[in-house]
Amino acid sequence: MIKTVATEPYLDQKPGTSGLRKKVRVFQQPHYAENFVQSVFDALGDEKTGQTLVIGGDGRFLNREVIQVAIRMAAANGFARVVVGQGGILSTPAASNVIRQRGALGGLVLSASHNPGGPDEDFGIKYNISNGGPAPEKVTDAIHANTKSISRWLTVEADDINLDTLGEVTVGGMTVEVIDSVADYAALMESLFDFAAIKRAVEGGFTMSFDAMSAVTGPYATEILEKRLGFAPGTVKNGTPLPDFGGHHPDPNLVHAKELYDRMMAPDAPDFGAASDGDGDRNLIIGRGRFITPSDSLAMLAANAHLAPAYAGGLKGIARSMPTSAAADRVAEKLGIPAYETPTGWKFFGNLLDAGMATICGEESAGTGSDHVREKDGLWAVLLWLNILAASGKSVDGIARDHWATYGRNYYARHDYEGVESERADALMADLRAKLLTLPGETFAGLTVETADDFAYTDPTDQSVSRNQGIRVLFQGGSRVVFRLSGTGTSGATLRVYLERYSADQLDRETPEMLADIIAAADEIAGITQHTGRTEPDVVT
């Protein structure tokens, strides 16, 4: 029996975001998660009748409860089948894969990504479409519009299902299938990479350390790295997903994965170190004594991808988000393939991948992926690195040095100012926009501005235009600073300042030293201290 529950529109979802990300306490309000799930289902119209929906999450606090609610709502809304990961677990890239393999209409991925979890932290729900990727703007706009006018949500009277037992059960006439969270994904990885070569390297003494950050990649990494590739037990650290990620911030950067970083800089470090985030789509790559920036990782993976079976035939194109360094563009140029510059957010890559225009994509925020799914994929990046290291016999440092010697080096850093009052952050951006036209020709900290603009993107596949995607200031000589506000925070505003300097011949300098002038110029141009009251960024990555 379908039950109609009256509700009121009270979600304050940021327009243009591909999901809803809020504090757990906000999600725990009556009808809150239900309002969003119903808004998604309503946006799908009649299309959903008789279709399959995939549901899974990163195991954070509230994951299981919201999955049970969503299963009952899916039954009431006409879906024929729900496929759910065992224990409610599916990493974001694994969910993308299941959606594609099962021919599902879409999927609900329950995660707040790299944000902390627990009763006082964050929760989130995002909707992915049938290609396995984040919903595009026309779908998220429809969802957002529904959240503003919703008056009822639909459910069926049914008990919670047992999420831990594999197999099929029926809920309100709909079939629910609980699947192994890891199996399909592990098989996909095995089809892309030369597992035998990596295994031989491991047998030959190659070692690694993987920090799963008590988040979703633990079971995936244990199965693939330890069981299938033969790395020693204990290679995967923090391998059990915990509802609060063990109190840690599951963001694989140098601040939150400091323990791994310190280990990799020690004289007895393993050959390779890596980490992934809350929902498994981001990655951190560190060789013994050598951290690889995500922008460099994208370029190095693209330059060496032909060493892995899946990419031996070459790449169709390389796409990067605008704030990501231009290192990947140089690789595309040398390979004679197109380079695309998109706004921040993985959804913009989906169209390029679907159209067969790009094969590898990446963002400076530690997301890298390819056309094997429609999400960024943390373990995929780790395995491509392992394949390249095994096939070339080089170290991470060796790959990096060879790469810079060929292409030059893009020194790069991102400065985040977190929890800034929204009005102050908005004022900073408004002031910047107001003076864009006057910047060219002006000199700041010894650097002369060549061009300045507010990045707009025309999607080459459907000509849709996305405006106001971040302020770009390019200096003479090729250095650059980009200013944008985060779209994923849950309290206050986060100002991100992206700093980049290219050098063809200075390949072994320290990044802070190389970026010092650009950092000073960025503050002069945007008045960061004056607007935010901060003299230092909270996080430097």
Ligand code: G16
């Ligand atoms: C941040 C990153 C983006 C990334 C987004 C979503 O967005 O800067 O590059 O696409 O998170 O990442 P995830 O899927 O891991 O949540 P923002 O708007 O906070 O800069």
